Amino acid sequence: LREAIVIMGISKVYLILYNIVLAAGWSWIAFEALQYFQGQEWDFTKTAGLYAAVERPLQISQTAAVMEILHALVGLTRSPVHVTAQQVASRLLLVWGVCWVVPETRTYWGFALMLLAWDVTEIIRYAYYAFNLMGSVPYVIQWLRYTLFFVLYPMGVTGELLMIFCALPFIHDQQIFAYPLPNPWNTSFSYYYTLLAFAAMYAPGFPPLYLYMIAQRKKVLGRQPSGSSKRD
C-alpha cells in the first residue's frame, strides 16, 4: 500500500515537472521572439527573421510534446490517446514537415501568426495543467485558458493553413518526398497531395473542436461566454 502511494506520488511529481518544463520551454520561445522584435525596434511587420530566432526552442518544445501521447497511452493522464496523438502529430507536421523541410516558409509572415497563437496557448495550457496537478488553478489562468481560445484557435488554424499553402508550390516543384512509380513496392507517395488532404481536414475538424471548447468553457467557468445578467 505504501508503495502504491509512493508510486502515485512520483507520477504526479513527474507530471508537474513535465508541465513546468514545457511551460518554461514555450516561455523561452516567447523570450527569444521578444528579443528578436526588440532588435527590430519593435516593428512587428518585420517577421522574416523570427523563425531563425526561435528555431531551436520551438523544435525542442514541440517535439517534446510526444511525451504527452505516451502519458495518455499509459494512463498517466486522462486524455484520449487518439486525440492527443492527432494534435501532436499536426504540430509536428508543421514544425518539421513544413518549416524545416521547406526553408522558404520560414520567412513568411504566416509563421509569426502561427507562432503567436501556439506560444500563448501553450504557456497557458501547461501552466494550467501544472497548477491543476498541484491542487488548484488560479482563476486568472482558468479564465485565460477558456477565453483566449476564442481568438487564438482561429488564429492558429489560419497561421497553419497559410504555412501549408506557402509550402505546397515548393513541394510540388522540387518533388519533395515524392516516391513515384515504377518501384519495387508498386506504390506511390505524393507529399504534395498528402499535405493538401491534411489541409482539407481542417474544415471538418475545426467546428467540433471549437464547439467543444465553448461547451467546456460553459462548464468550467459556469456562465455565458458573452455577457449575462449574472455578473459578479
Place this chain on the structure above:
Amino acid sequence: RWHPSKPVRASFPKATMKINIVTKSGKAVCSVSDVDANSTVLQVKRSIQKQKKGLSPDRIALKAEAKGKALKSDVALSSLGLGDGSTLIFKDLGPQIGWATVFLAEYAGPLFCYMFFYPRPAFIYGDDAASMARAQVVEVAAACWSAHYAKRILETLFVHRFSNNTMPLFNLFKNCSYYWGFAAMIGYFVNHPLYTAPSDLQMQIGLGAFIFAELGNLSIHVALRNLRPAGSRVRKIPYPTANPFTLLFRFVSCPNYSYEVLAWTAFTLMTQTAMAGFFMLAGLFQMTQWALGKHRNYRKEFPKYPRRKSIIPFII
C-alpha cells in the same frame, strides 16, 4: 399459438399485462398492454412499433436490467420472470439495414472497385495504357481477387448462419469505405502500366499459398456451419474434422481468420504491392481483436476448453 398436436392444458385465463418501457435514464417511453405471459420479446417490440411509428423491431433493444444483455426476440416474457407492471429498458439502435444488403455491398463492391482498374481506363492511366503489355501476374491477381470475393458472396448466401437480422446503418458506410477504398487502391497499383512484377517463382509461391488459404478458409466456414444444426441453439467447441484443413483448430480458436490473413499475405507476396500489405495488416489487426473476443467467450463458456491461441498458432 394453439397447435392441434399439443394437449389442451387446464390454463388460467390469459391475463394481459402491462409492461413499462423506459430509457436507460428512467424516462418513460410508452407502455405495452397487449401482451401476456406467453408473449415473446418480439411481440413487445411490435407493440412498441405500433405506438412509436418508425421504430421497427430490428432497431429496438430491450433489456431487463441496465447492465444486462439485450433480450433475444424469441424469448417468452414468463421465462424472464416478467409480469404485470414490469419494466424493460429500451434503446434505439438507430437505422438498421438487412444483413443481406450489407454483405452484398461489402463483397460485391470490392469486386467492382478492383476490376474497374483492370481494363486500364484512359482517364486514370492515360490513353496508351490499355494497349500496353500486362505481366502475367496481373491477370492472376485479378482472378484471385475476383475469386475471393465471389467465394465470400456465395458463402454469405449458402454457408453462413447469422445470429442477427440487421446491423446499424452507420456500419455500412464504415465497412464499405474500408473495403471499397482498399480495393480501389490495390486495383489501381496492380493494374498500373508502370507496375513491376516480381519473379515468376515468387508469383507461384504466392498463388499456391493463396489457393491453400482460400480452401482452408472455406473448410473452416463449412465446419463451423456443421457444428450447429439449423434451428438448434446448442453450442459446441470446434474440433478438427475429416477435412485436413481443419487441423488448425488444434492450434487456434478462429482458424478462419488465420487462413484469411494467410490469403492476403500470399496475395501481397504474389503481387509485391505495398497497398496489399497494408490491407493485410489492417485485416490482421481487426481480426485479431475479433479472435481474442471469440476465444475469450469460448473459454468463459467451456471450462475445459482446450489450450489454443486465438488466431496465430503459438503467438496470439
